[in-house]
Amino acid sequence: MPPRVRAHGARLRAAGSFPARGHLLPRRAPRPRRRRALGGPDGAGAVIIESILTTVNERGAANFAPMGVEWEEDEIVIKPFLETTTFKNLEATRAAVVNLTDDVMLFARGAISDVQLPARAAAVVRGVVLEAACSWREVRVEAVDATPPRARVVTRVVHRGFQREFLGFNRARHAVLEAAILATRTHLLPPEQIRDEFARLQVIVDKTAGPRERDAMALLTDYVRRTRPEQSAAR
Ligand SMILES: Cc1cc2nc3c(=O)[nH]c(=O)nc-3n(C[C@H](O)[C@H](O)[C@H](O)COP(=O)(O)O)c2cc1C
Missing domain, CATH: 2.30.110.10 (Electron Transport, Fmn-binding Protein; Chain A)
Structure with a gap:
């Protein structure tokens, strides 16, 4: 953990x-x-x-x-x-x-x-x-x-x-941000809700991400799959 x-x-x-x-x-x-x-x-x-x-x-x-x-x-x-x-x-x-x-x-x-x-x-x-x-x-x-x-x-x-330009809106980046916030709530939200939200966000990532966003989403997906709700809430 x-x-x-x-x-x-x-x-x-x-x-x-x-x-x-x-x-x-x-x-x-x-x-x-x-x-x-x-x-x-x-x-x-x-x-x-x-x-x-x-x-x-x-x-x-x-x-x-x-x-x-x-x-x-x-x-x-x-x-x-x-x-x-x-x-x-x-x-x-x-x-x-x-x-x-x-x-x-x-x-x-x-x-x-x-x-x-x-x-x-x-x-x-x-x-x-x-x-x-x-x-x-x-x-x-x-x-x-x-x-x-x-x-x-x-x-x-x-x-x-x-230091450098901040490029325009990208849906995959916003999707990863939302996924990151969800990853901090695994002990509060029902696992089905997390799964459904991730599935919805993954569609956006698949459509609009570059390699960096895809990797970030994969990291978070792996994390929420491995984290059982009781792990973070119980400690
Ligand atoms: C997009 C995003 C925004 C966050 N905003 C906050 C916040 O406003 N306040 C907070 O305490 N934690 C926030 N968190 C969670 C923290 O980043 C982190 O999990 C922890 O609360 C703070 O880490 P620290 O102990 O190293 O300061 C946010 C996480 C994400 C992914």
């Missing part, structure tokens, strides 16, 4: 009915006790952008995790579950790099295991930039609301970097 699944399983036990991994709460669920970022004039929530978030601990060791963040020009809100390394690092070193990449293999690998990826030092904050990033934002933590089960970490953008 990959360590990060174990960590979230532990969270599930501790929190009872709370979700165990990322994106398990309805994204637009009203949470009146918290300040919410406003994304537009109609007061709707900010758009969620899927990133590979890099953080470092006090000793400088880097952590790479897929995270959906609330995106605004100068403020980015990160919502890690409290047991994640990401949350601990954000509290400890008060900085992160929000990496935007079109390489969905990194989301697939990050969803099912602890990954170490090629990276270099960030320009302004204490942290690292993913080599595979198309562009990135370096952010500093301004406020932390650590109300369980999921923190709300408000950050300020202090540097923007660009």
Whole structure:
């Protein structure tokens, strides 16, 4: 069992009915006790952008995790579950790099295991930039609301970097992203639902993927086949 699944399983036990991994709460669920970022004039929530978030601990060791963040020009809100390394690092070193990449293999690998990826030092904050990033934002933590089960970490953008073009929409890439999120929910969803969703997503991958997306989907498919629901929930 990959360590990060174990960590979230532990969270599930501790929190009872709370979700165990990322994106398990309805994204637009009203949470009146918290300040919410406003994304537009109609007061709707900010758009969620899927990133590979890099953080470092006090000793400088880097952590790479897929995270959906609330995106605004100068403020980015990160919502890690409290047991994640990401949350601990954000509290400890008060900085992160929000990496935007079109390489969905990194989301697939990050969803099912602890990954170490090629990276270099960030320009302004204490942290690292993913080599595979198309562009990135370096952010500093301004406020932390650590109300369980999921923190709300408000950050300020202090540097923007660009490395290469982010090409247009590709259905297979989006399908792999959805599959990666499903892979983090095997302990919460009925196996038939996971199987049906994967079958639907596989059709899109077959039609529109390149080799990288096909490999990423195969990795996730293999993972969900091997992971029995009780494995992640019971630990
Ligand atoms: C596309 C995607 C988005 C995710 N978003 C979040 C998130 O917003 N918050 C979170 O805690 N976990 C999220 N996860 C799960 C984490 O990436 C990961 O499983 C774990 O929660 C964090 O890893 P860490 O302990 O190394 O920080 C997401 C996973 C995927 C595939």
